[in-house]
Structure formats: structure tokens, C-alpha cells
Amino acid sequence: MDRKYITLKNLVIEQKKCIGLKFYTDKVLQALVNDLPEVKWSEDYGMDYLLNSPENLDLVFKTFRGVAWINCNHFYSRSSFGRQQETIDVEWFRKRMPVEGKRHCPENYLSKLQLKCYAKNTVRTYVSCFENFMNYYRERSLQELDENDIRLYLQHLIRENRSNSYLNQAINSIKFYYEVVLEMPNRFYAVERPRAEEKLPQVLAKEEVFSIIENTNNIKHRCIVSLLYSAGLRRCEILNLKPDDIDSKRMVIKIRSGKGNKDRYTILSEKLLKNLRTYYVKWKPRNLLFEGPSGHAYSAESIAKIVKEAANRAGIRKRVTPHMLRHSFATHLLESGTDLRYIQVLLGHKSTKTTEIYTHVATNIFFKIKNPLD
Template structure:
């Protein structure tokens, strides 16, 4: 006997939350569905549905118990929303002056971003993307938009040659409203994302990195650039470092609340430790390892400028970014024979698949191959 399945879906019909019931044609299942209270058929979604209430949801499970398997993968949330660092103050967004002919994010959207403790950069991106989406459909209520409307909007962005990353950010911002704010998990599960771009990371030669470090303006800038490279840190992780995170006894650096809100340890360079001690005696930071003129946390823009200026003075023609130094750290470790799993731990990658990208840019394997021209 074939196993029967009923897949639950989150639907919004006539401004009411509903439970969609999707299943392959089966007389037994259809008969049980027909017995549910006030069950209806949706031509738009091509499935039966009932109102989404706790009683109806319990009734669905009890009705099909022992008869059909209830698939809830598209009904309950499995998202990683809310795993960000540094919550943002949304009051500035709430107090914006109205602009004629332009819609702003609903207050519930901003409130949920704050409650989920989203980082300032994420809030800025989500609000911008979602408001652009809302204003594209300026003559319609956002609650009334469906999967096809979203697809048409994404199709417009593709035709305008929007970047892969921007389209993904737009999808995340839109899904956040329908799935988190309106509490309808995986409602737009079927909305297609653009095929991932397989771009290789840009990497510097070790000699280029050392030249950049030598061309920094002062000991503070030297330590910033050295940390990005020698510990494989992200820009935000350098900014969040506190004095106590440098463990000279164990020669490790504690990275608190890295990407995905995960702590990890990475290696501390002996050469860098000497520079950090000189820096500390000269600059006397109070809490964070790197602080601004008024004792506040150093800015992300400052790190970008430090790397850019040092690269220019070093005569590096390519555009060097802080993240390029992290890529170089991983690649150079791999080229020196470090096990990929260790590199994964140092970088804080959840999966080795993410780390494996560096096997495509490491050049040590090429040295073993004799060029046919030679």
C-alpha cells in the first residue's frame, strides 16, 4: 500500500490566514478533507483550504492520523532569522518625515527587526529592499500581493541586470515580511532564487600582503591589517575585538559572536603580538582593542580606508578590500599544507563546502603540473 501524504501550506485568502491542504488525488484523503469544517477550494493556489486556527490545525492532525503523513516542511519556520549581532535603534526610521507618493515600511516590520536583534547593516538593507518592492506596487496593499507578483518583480530586477546578491537580499526582505512579520512560515517557499554565481575569491600573494602591512601609516593601522590577514578575521570581527580577547598565553584570539552569532578561536601571530603590545602602550585603548578618537568603537569605514591607503602606497594596482586579506589567509594556509578542516574552524565556516572554494585558488597544485609548452 502506497503511503499517503498531505502537505500543509500557509495561505492568505481574503485577508485571512488559511491552512492549504495539498495532496495527490486520492479518494480516501479527499473524503476526509471534505469532512473538515468549512473547507473550500482555491483556484488561485489549486488546493483545498480551511481557516488557520489552533482548533483547525489540531483537527487536521487528528483527522489524518494513521491514514496519511502530514508534511509540515512548508508550514513551520525553519529559518535562521534573528541570528545577528548588535541590535539597531529603529526610532530614526520610525520618525522619518512622510514623502508624497512614497510608502514606508509598516511599523510592524520595523518592530520585528528590532525584536529579532538584527544588525544595523541588515536593517538598512531589508528596509531599503522592502520599501522598493512596496513602491513598485504602489497602487496595491502589500498584504494582497502573491507569489506571482513577487516573481514578476524579481523578473524586472533580472532584466535590469541587478546583481545576484541584491536579488537575494530583496527576496530575504520580502520573505521576512510575509513569513516573520505576518507569521506565515515558508509561505513563499516556492519562489525561485537566482542560480548562485560561482565566483572565485580574489587573493593576494604573500609578498603583496607583507608589502601592504609595511606601508601602513602607524602601529595602529599595522595591527588592524595584520589581524585581518594573520587571523583570517572579517572586518566586523576586528571591530568587535576586546582587549581580553587576545590570549597571549595560549596564542589564540577569541572571536565573539562572529557570523551566525557563533564564537570561535583563531590563531595569534607571534610577530603580531609584539606589534599589539607596542600599540597598546602607545594608544591605551579602554574596552575595544581598536577605538575611535572619543573612545567609541572604531568604524568599518576606517578599516576600509586603512587597507585602501596602504595598498596604494604599496603599489598594488588591484582593488584590495579587508575581506581579500581573509581570503588570502585561508589560501596561503591551504598552500602550506594545512588541513582544510582546520582552516574551516579558523574561519568559522559552518560547512567544509564553504571552505572548499579555496582549493580552486590555491596554486601549490599547479607547481606539480608540467606545462605542455615547457
């Protein structure tokens, strides 16, 4: 006989935190539930519930011990929000001038973002998305909103032709408030996400990459563009590089606190190393490998501008971005026969599934296929 089980859910009913008790119809379980103090039935959620308190939670475990397995996957958090180690400054959001009729992000939301050390871009995205959600329901308390309200808001975004990426960002920002700030893990687990868009990465031909490098303004810009391509770096990784991260003896580059707060090594080009030595003698960087005139770090926008202007001078009509050079690095390695696992390590991908996208744009497999027209 299969063992009975009961699933705990985080619910908010009449603006109070509650423990939802979901299970298949069973006389024994129902009798035990009925004996719990002040247990009630919710038509909206289709389950019994009682107030969420340490005492009630302990009682639930004691009541069903040895009788049913308690599934807490939707009740306790299994993930860790915020993995970056950079210092986050949310003061700008706190000091904004109030706009009449518009609600600003709650202080506990900002404080939690700061405590969790989210990346700056993520902080901006979460605050913007969550404030849009708040102001869509500006006449209502956040505590009284439920799954149906979120679905209605997402339908509103769809009618506005928002991208799937924006929809997912909106869901993340909303879940962060209810599940992390208000400490109700998996509260909106059942909210449907849009289907993932399977877009292929845009890749440049080797000749185009070399032409972009040749059309940079100076040795510093040439080194920046060459690093993006030859080491498969992200913009933020270029900005955080220090001179000591270039290991000429082992011919590797150390990437500190990359995406997901992970360190890794990637390959160093001998041709690039010569240019880096020339650059180092001429520019004498102090703290970071690439610094502005005042010694401050380059901005992400400056990196994008360097790549764009060099591509324009090279006569490339398509819009070229720094990340396109990273995609090209991975694709060209794959086309030259490099094992996918090695490429995954160089890029810092957590899973080979992320790296496998490049198998769809690598052209070496197509050369083996005879076109029926020929």
C-alpha cells in the same frame, strides 16, 4: 502499500490566512477533506483550503490521524531568524520624514527586526529592499499580493540588471514580512531564486600583503592590517576586539560573537604580538583594542580606508579590501599544507563547503602540473 500523506501550506486568499491541503488524487483523502467545515477549492493554488484557525488546524490533525501522514515542513518554521546579539536601533527608520507618494516600512516589520536582533547592515538592507517592493505595488495592499506578483517584481529587477545578490536580498526581505511578521512560515517556498554565482575569492600574493603592511601609516594601522591577514578576521571582528581577547600565553585570539553569533579562537602571530605590545604601550586602549581619539570604536569604513591607502602606497593597482586579506590568509594556509578542516575552524565557517572555495585559488596544486607548452 505506501502510506497516504497530505501537505499543509500557508495561503492567503481574499486577504485571509488559510490552510492549504495538498495531496495526490485519492478517494479516501478527498472524502475526508470534503467533510471539513467550509472547505473550498482554489484554482490559483490547485488545492483545497479552509480558514487558518487553531480549531481548524486541530480538526485537520484529528481527521487524518491514522489515515495519512501530515507533512508540515512548509507550514511551520524550522529556522530561526536573527542570530546577532547587538542592540538594533531602528528609530532612524521610524523618524524619517515622509515622502509624498512613497510608502514606508510597516511598524510591525521594524518591530520584528528589532525583536529578532538582526545585524545593523541586515536591517538597512531588509528595510531598503522591502520598501522598494512595497512601492512597486504602491496601489495595492500587501496582504493581497501572491507568488505571481513576487515573480513579476523579480522579473522587473532582472530587467534593471540587478545582481543575483540583490535579487536574493529582495526575496529574503519579502519572505521576512510574510513568513515572520505575518507568521506564515514557507509561504513563498515555491518562489524561484537566481542561480548562485560561483565567483572565486580575490587573493593577494604574500609579497603584496607584506608590502601593504610595510606601507601603513603608524603602529596602530600596522596592527590592524596584520590582524586582518594573520588571523583571518572580518572587519566587524576587528572592531569588536578587546585587549583581553589577545591571549599571549596560549598564542590565540578569541573572537566573540562572530558571524552567526559564534565564538571561536584563531591563531596569534609572534611577530604581530610584538607590534601589539608596542601599540598598547603607546595608545593605551581602554575598552576596545582599537579606538578612535574620543575612545569610540573604529568604523568599518575606517578599516577599509586604512587598507586601501596602504595598498596604494605599496603600488598595488588592484582594488584591495579588508576581506581580501582574509581570503589571502586562508589560501596561503592551504598552500602551505594546512588541513582544510583547521582552516574552517580558524575562519569560523559552519560547513567545509564554504571553505572548499579556496581549493580553487590555491596555486600549489598547479605547480605539480607540467604545462604542455613547456
